[in-house]
Amino acid sequence: MEITNNLAPEFNIKGLFKAFGSNRVLQGVSLDIAQGELVAIVGGSGCGKTVLLNHILGQVEADQGDVLVADHGRDLAPMVDLSQLGTAEMDQLHTHWGVVFQANALFSGSVLDNIHLWLDEIKHLDDAQILDIAKRSLTSVVLPTNDEFLGTDVNDLSGGMAKRLAVARALSMSPNVIFYDEPTTGLDPTSAGQIQDLILTTHEQGNRGGQSLTTLIITHDKDLLIRLKPRTIMLHDGQIFFDGPFKDFAKSISPIIRPYFDRMPVLHTGS
Ligand SMILES: Nc1ncnc2c1ncn2[C@@H]1O[C@H](COP(=O)(O)OP(=O)(O)O)[C@@H](O)[C@H]1O
Ligand SMILES: [Mg+2]
Structure with missing residues (x-):
């Protein structure tokens, strides 16, 4: 895990709330991700990982809260509030993702x-x-x-x-940012392992312009975490329950994290 304190921000997510009818999926999610980080978002099935991703991609409107993103199209541009963008500006932003x-x-x-x-x-x-x-x-x-x-x-x-x-x-x-939603789910163990390696080497190589890549992975694959050792963020009950280095996540004795981690599916048997 790198120290990322002094890196430029990629995303500032502030107090996101989202409900579908009575299903309150996001209940105050705040999260800062810096440029160049390798981040995994984990949590049980249906806990809101994809919903959170869709907010970051600007595909869903929050009930409350903001998503600010880095504008890679212009040097030294301020962070951009997704809710303020028109379609053309959104398309422009997406060319960097x-x-x-x-x-x-x-x-x-x-x-x-x-x-x-x-x-x-x-x-x-x-x-x-x-x-x-x-x-x-x-x-x-x-x-x-x-x-x-x-x-x-x-x-x-x-x-x-x-x-x-x-x-x-x-x-x-x-891209400056690459998002993966459950990249290894449904793959056979060999392919899953290859995709895990590919995500890691892609991250380390950066983009073709020689800039660092910010990688955000939504996953339910324990081996991916073990292999990539990302900054690990766990969503639980609509909030961020854990945010820290994978090694701390893996050894956590929290009664929420421990059973989740122990039961996480192992898609790849390791080699
Ligand atoms: N467009 C939608 N309309 C209604 N409910 C939705 C919609 N999208 C997601 N949900 C609900 O939000 C919850 C979180 O879904 P999702 O983010 O896809 O879970 P996961 O963590 O498995 O990716 C689930 O209960 C799902 O049924
Ligand atoms: Mg999902």
């Missing part, structure tokens, strides 16, 4: 189509530039770059390969 959704959210079509779309529509690159970036992104997630693979229909990829493609697609945007 890569998201690997829980279900990958690949588009129907080929491997190359999936990397092509955002680079074309958001970054306005030409086909030759896109092909070059596609090959480099695929290489960094250890996928093939030959024409046959580029033309493969994504429905024909295995779960592990589809997940890697989703990571490659996120990386192709040279």
Whole structure:
């Protein structure tokens, strides 16, 4: 765990409340994340991890509270309040973020189509530039770059390969921040281990512009925590119950943390 006190902020989340009817999911979540941090958000199924992520992505409006995010588009820009942004500004902000959704959210079509779309529509690159970036992104997630693979229909990829493609697609945007929602859930143990390693090396390598990457992982995978040793944040009863280094989380004797940690699914048997 790095000391992050003097790093620039990435997110300042202040007093978030969110209910769906009588289901009070977030009940005062405040959280600061600095640029370059590797952070995991954990907590039982249905505790609000994805809801929190959706607030950070600006896809859900809070009942109360604020999400301020760093503006990577401009040097020395102040933090931006998501609730104040129009669609165009939000789109601009999103060009600096890569998201690997829980279900990958690949588009129907080929491997190359999936990397092509955002680079074309958001970054306005030409086909030759896109092909070059596609090959480099695929290489960094250890996928093939030959024409046959580029033309493969994504429905024909295995779960592990589809997940890697989703990571490659996120990386192709040279993001400053990368979000993963349950990146190893549903994968076989070998693929899960490979994705864990990929998340770590991706974080350590930073983005293609040579800047550090902020990595936020929502996970329910104990082995991922053991392997990556992230700053660990546990949501419980709508609030942050724990926030600290993984090693402290793992040895906690809290009656909330201990049983949760002991029962966390082990997706990967380790090697
Ligand atoms: N759009 C929605 N409408 C109603 N309830 C929702 C919605 N999104 C999430 N919820 C509820 O909020 C709670 C937290 O969900 P979620 O954040 O997806 O959990 P998890 O921690 O497993 O990611 C669950 O009870 C879920 O049913
Ligand atoms: Mg979820």
